[in-house]
Structures are given as structure tokens and as C-alpha cells.
Amino acid sequence: xxELLKSVMSEVLLLDVDGVRPDALxxxxxxxxxxxxxxxxxxSQHHGIEVTDDELFELDTxxxxxxxxxxxKRTAA
Amino acid sequence: MTGGATGPADRAVVxxxxxxxxxxxxxxxxxxxxxxxSEEWIVGRTGISRRRWVEPGxxxxxxxxxxxxxxxxxxxxxxxDAVVLATTTPDYRCPATAPDVAARLGLNGVAAFDxxxxxxGFVYGLAxxxxxxxxxxxxxxxxxxxxxxxxxxxxxxxxxxxxxxDGAGAVVLRRGRADEPGAIGPLVLGSDGARAELITVxxxxxxxPFRTAVPDDxxxxxxxxGREVFRQSVERMSAAATEALDGAGWRLSDVDRMITHxxxxxxxxxxATRLGLRRDAAPQNIADxxxxxxxxxxxxxxxxxxxxxxxxxxxVLLAAFGGGLTWGATTLTWPGLEVHDT
Numbered sequence: 078x079x080e081l082l083k084s085v086m087s088e089v090l091l092l093d094v095d096g097v098r099p100d101a102l103x104x105x106x107x108x109x110x111x112x113x114x115x116x117x118x119x120x121s122q123h124h125g126i127e128v129t130d131d132e133l134f135e136l137d138t139x140x141x142x143x144x145x146x147x148x149x150k151r152t153a154a
Numbered sequence: 155m156t157g158g159a160t161g162p163a164d165r166a167v168v169x170x171x172x173x174x175x176x177x178x179x180x181x182x183x184x185x186x187x188x189x190x191x192s193e194e195w196i197v198g199r200t201g202i203s204r205r206r207w208v209e210p211g212x213x214x215x216x217x218x219x220x221x222x223x224x225x226x227x228x229x230x231x232x233x234x235d236a237v238v239l240a241t242t243t244p245d246y247r248c249p250a251t252a253p254d255v256a257a258r259l260g261l262n263g264v265a266a267f268d269x270x271x272x273x274x275g276f277v278y279g280l281a282x283x284x285x286x287x288x289x290x291x292x293x294x295x296x297x298x299x300x301x302x303x304x305x306x307x308x309x310x311x312x313x314x315x316x317x318x319x320d321g322a323g324a325v326v327l328r329r330g331r332a333d334e335p336g337a338i339g340p341l342v343l344g345s346d347g348a349r350a351e352l353i354t355v356x357x358x359x360x361x362x363p364f365r366t367a368v369p370d371d372x373x374x375x376x377x378x379x380g381r382e383v384f385r386q387s388v389e390r391m392s393a394a395a396t397e398a399l400d401g402a403g404w405r406l407s408d409v410d411r412m413i414t415h416x417x418x419x420x421x422x423x424x425x426a427t428r429l430g431l432r433r434d435a436a437p438q439n440i441a442d443x444x445x446x447x448x449x450x451x452x453x454x455x456x457x458x459x460x461x462x463x464x465x466x467x468x469x470v471l472l473a474a475f476g477g478g479l480t481w482g483a484t485t486l487t488w489p490g491l492e493v494h495d496t
Contacts, residue, residue, distance in 0.1 A: 089427055109199065114384045115424050122428075130381050 078150070079143045081124065086112075089119050099140035106139050126150050161331050166284035166295070168336040168486065170326030171493050172224020173456035174217050175206040175319075175443065182316065189312035196316045201419020205319030205444030207304040213245045214322075218255045218300035221322035221452070224496050225296060226259065229326035235292035236265040238282050240275030240299040240448040242477075243306060244268055247358065255298065265291070272353060273415050273476025274343075275299055275448030276323070280472075280484060281341045283327045298324040299448040306355055308375035317418065318376075319444030323452025335466065336489030340401030342394045346479040349386065352379045353477030387421050387475040392428045394483035395473040402485040406431060410468035411488075413458065415475055416440040416450040425473070437463045447476070459493045466490040 079099060086092045092107035108116065113133035120126040126149050136142050181204045182193040189196075197203060208217070218239055226234075237259070239252035252266035265286075271278040276299040283295035300322035307315050330337055357367035357374040367373050391414060399406060412431055414422055419440050426436045439454050446453055451472055458464040468488040475481045 091423070110381055111199065111384050111418070111420050114381050115388075115420075115427075118385065118388065118424075118428070130385065134381070 078147045079139075082139070082143055082146065085116060085119055090115060097139060099138070099143060101139045103133075103137055103139060103142065108133070108139075108142070110134060120146065125153055127153065161333060163329050163331050164288045165330055165332045165334075166280070166287045166327040166338045167330030167334050168325050168338070168489055168491070169328045170225045170227075170229025171324070171452065171456050171459060171491050172221050172226075172228050172496065173321065173323040173449075173453045174220025174224060174496050175321045175453070176208045176212060176217060178207050178209055179204055180207050185316050188309065189315060191312045191316075200317055201438070201440055202316060202444045203441045206321060208302045208320045212302070214241050214243050214300045214302045215245050215251050215255050215258070217302065217320060217322035218251065218298045218324070219258045220496065221300060221324040221449075222255060222259050222296055222298045224494060225298070225324035225326050228491055228493050229328075232294065234261060234264060234294040234296045234326065236283070236286050236295045237261060238267065238269055238279050238295060238297045240269045240271065240279040240297070241301055242270065242272050242275065242447055243302045259296075261296070271448070271476060271480045272478060273417065273445070273447045273450065274474040274478070274480040274482045275476070276451045277341070277472060277474045277482030277484060278343060278480065279448075280327075280338055281343055281482070284338050284341065287327065287329050293329045295327045296324060297327060298322060299452050301447040301449050303376070303445075303447050306376040308372060311375065313380055314376055314378055317445050319446045321443055321446040321449045321453050323449045323456055325452055325455075334489075335487045337486060339485035340398050341482065341484045342397045342401065343482045344390070344394065344480070346386075349382075349479045350477075352383050352386065352479065353377075384418070384421060384424075386479060387417055388424045388428055390479065390481040391415075391425055391473040391475045391483070394481050395429060395471055398473075398483035398485050399471065404469060404485060408469050409435060409471045411458070411464055412436045412471045412473065413451055413454055414473045416443070416454060417445050417475065456493055459488075459491060460495055464488050
């Protein structure tokens with residue numbers, strides 16, 4: 078799921094993901110207030126993972142986002 | 155009129171285009187200190203490096219007259235039967251600004267009124283002008299979109315202050331046929347008043363007249379809920395654009411240029427991604443002029459026509475989104491126009 082997140086960040090959000098580790102802070106990884114909206118839309122539209130931008134905006138680290146994505150993927154499966 | 159055109163002459167056809175920007179350039183460096191933000195922060199969030207703002211005392215009508223004059227010159231002069239002004243920032247609460255603009259352009263006496271659809275104002279204005287022509291009320295309409303949005307901004311709000319610029323763009327529409335270059339295609343318009351709260355200037359209307367407004371609560375300023383606006387703008391513009399393409403019988407791969415409201419560089423990029431359009435098919439000018447609200451589409455059209463980004467024969471998709479909420483989209487095949495730099 079971390080790899081999926083990095084691929085969306087890189088290919089859709091055009092963020093530089095080299096060196097982004099799970100413990101990186103969300104904002105430091107480039108996932109600012111507008112990026113979390115686009116991330117939420119892309120995860121829903123293309124990957125069947127429903128997370129709101131409000132939920133993403135509350136999270137501090139990349140690892141917390143990955144954990145939420147994994148939880149929602151399981152719920153949807 | 156092109157040879158071989160058929161069908162009734164009941165459509166609006168673009169035959170003139172111009173724009174006008176105020177002289178004063180405001181850089182990110184000039185805004186950064188008061189907003190407790192860096193130049194990099196502003197560019198990263200918005201894609202905007204500089205914008206034009208009116209000087210104190212300079213008003214929307216001043217910009218509208220400049221753009222209107224340029225569009226009339228581009229159209230080869232001549233009379234128009236109506237002046238439609240799309241604006242969020244009229245010179246006065248009353249009266250409308252369009253009659254003053256018409257008079258200053260030497261068009262005193264024609265039908266003249268304002269259209270208020272915030273950043274979708276130009277597309278709503280196209281529909282209004284097309285309706286005047288279809289109804290037989292006018293053979294030529296001057297449509298101007300002009301904004302002095304800087305006059306609405308909270309000087310301490312870093313989420314809005316860097317985003318908006320002032321400016322005006324205008325087109326002349328003439329009576330013509332659907333298969334001519336420049337003919338406005340299917341018009342898709344919509345609104346969602348249940349989300350009116352996302353984009354507001356609350357004070358100064360009948361709900362909160364200035365005499366009862368609470369001082370310093372921000373109600374006199376433009377306010378926007380950024381994340382929800384971002385989501386709505388991408389979703390609404392992509393849906394409207396898709397519907398307009400269907401109406402025109404075009405596929406996305408037929409689109410040579412998508413000219414969208416320049417809300418934020420990242421909205422435009424997200425919209426292209428969602429539609430699956432090449433990003434280089436969606437030109438932007440937001441870095442240099444900011445978000446000029448209703449004026450953004452005609453200003454970008456004029457600049458793109460001048461620098462060759464838009465060429466005669468290009469199939470062009472227009473899409474806009476704004477407060478209301480409102481949205482709209484349409485298509486046209488780009489005509490050969492004589493556009494002058496201003």
C-alpha cells in the first residue's frame with residue numbers, strides 16, 4: 078500500500094517521492110491541503126479506496142495514511 | 155461568413171477578442187511578509203508568481219472599457235446591440251456597471267446589464283449573449299468579463315490574498331451559423347446553491363447590510379473553503395466538460411485546447427488528469443495574472459491567440475467553475491481573429 082501511495086503521489090500528483098519514507102511528515106512529503114483532496118479523489122476513482130480529504134488532513138505522517146488506506150481496502154473487500 | 159455554411163443564422167459566433175490588465179504588478183515578495191508566508195509557499199500552493207491589481211480609485215469599469223475597446227477593434231469596429239458585463243465586483247451596489255461601460259465605449263443607448271455568476275460569469279455571459287441572438291434581440295453582442303477582485307480580499311488572509319488578480323477580457327459575438335468557425339457550441343450550465351457557503355462575501359447585500367455588519371468579523375471580505383472548493387471545481391468542471399463534448403459530438407481526443415477558468419494551477423492540472431487530457435493541451439497563464447475570476451477565460455483566450463498557443467481550426471473546450479456554486483462548459487472551433495496586444 079505504501080508503494081501504491083508513492084506511485085499515486087509520483088504519477089498523478091507529480092510529487093518527488095525519492096527518499097519519502099513511511100515516517101515522513103505528511104506536509105514534508107508534499108501532501109498539503111490541496112494534495113490530500115486530489116489523493117482522496119484518485120484513490121476513490123481508480124483504486125476503490127474511500128478516504129475523505131478531511132480524514133487525510135487530520136493525519137500527520139505518511140505511515141498513518143498508509144494504515145488508513147489498508148483499513149479501508151480491507152473494509153471494501 | 156464562410157463559404158458553404160448551412161442552417162439557420164441563429165447562433166452566436168466569436169468575431170472579436172481582447173483583454174486589459176491594470177498596470178500595477180504585485181509580486182509574491184510584496185505579499186509574503188504580511189502574510190507570514192514565503193514566496194515558495196505561495197508558488198507551491200497556487201502556481202502564481204505575480205498578479206495585477208488595480209490602484210486605489212481604479213474600478214472594474216475601467217478594466218472593462220479597456221477590454222471592450224480591444225475586442226471591438228479586433229472585430230473591426232461597428233455597432234453592437236447589447237453589452238453584457240460578467241462581474242463579481244461591480245463599481246457600485248447600484249446601478250449595474252454595464253451601462254456606464256457601454257456609454258464610455260460610445261455605445262450609449264444599447265441594452266446593457268451585468269451578469270453575476272462569480273468565476274463562471276464568462277460562460278453564463280456567453281449563454282446570455284447567445285440567447286439574445288437566438289431570440290432576435292441582437293445581431294451583435296459585446297460580452298465583457300471584468301473583475302477588480304483585489305478589492306474583496308482580506309489583507310491578512312494568506313489563503314485568498316495571493317490567489318486573485320484583477321483584469322478583463324471581452325469578446326464580440328455576431329449572428330451566424332452553427333457550422334462556422336467561432337460558433338458557440340452546446341452550452342452546459344449548472345448550479346448548486348446548497349453549497350453557497352463555500353465561496354462568499356457575506357456583508358454588503360440584503361442579508362447583512364453594511365450598516366448591520368459586525369466590524370472586523372471578516373464578513374466584508376471574500377471567503378473560500380479551499381479544500382472543498384478544489385474538489386467541487388474538479389468534479390463539476392470535468393462533468394460539465396464531458397457533457398459539452400457529448401453535445402458537440404467530440405471525443406476527448408478531438409480537443410486541441412482546453413481553456414479553463416484559471417482558479418489555481420493545481421486545479422487545472424487535476425482537471426486535465428481526471429479527464430485524461432494531455433497537460434500541454436491545457437494552457438495556463440495563472441503564473442503571471444493570478445485568478446482573475448470571471449475574466450480568466452477571455453484573458454487566457456486572448457493571450458493564447460496572441461502567442462500562437464491557439465490557432466485557427468483548433469477545437470477548443472471551455473470550462474469554468476465558481477461561487478454559487480456555478481459551473482459551465484462549451485465548445486467552439488477557433489476562428490481566425492485579429493487580436494491586438496494591449
